[in-house]
Amino acid sequence: MKNNIINGDFKRFDLPMQERCAYCQRKATRLCDADIGLIFDAKNEKGIKIPIQRAKCSLPMCDDCTTRYGDLDFCKRHKDELKVILNRKEDKK
Ligand SMILES: [Zn+2]
Numbered sequence: 001m002k003n004n005i006i007n008g009d010f011k012r013f014d015l016p017m018q019e020r021c022a023y024c025q026r027k028a029t030r031l032c033d034a035d036i037g038l039i040f041d042a043k044n045e046k047g048i049k050i051p052i053q054r055a056k057c058s059l060p061m062c063d064d065c066t067t068r069y070g071d072l073d074f075c076k077r078h079k080d081e082l083k084v085i086l087n088r089k090e091d092k093k
């Protein structure tokens, strides 16, 4: 039965890197929703511009390391920018 315990522990650290929390290495359950700006005018092979898109941080995090605000999650780096992001959304209304 000792082997089962060892295997159980090992499995925890056998997740692919992007499924682990970036801060504590536990299983990631959330991605940072912070808006990190625009993806600029990439062109296709015919020289036609591809529409600009918004990019998200998408840093993987666990429940304990995320900062929740409504339906959004923010990493430790971006939670300081939360007010700026919220102000931007209010401008659109
Ligand atoms: Zn974590």
Ligand SMILES: [Zn+2]
Binding pocket: 032, 033, 034, 057, 058, 059, 074, 075, 076, 077, 078
């Ligand atoms: Zn982030």
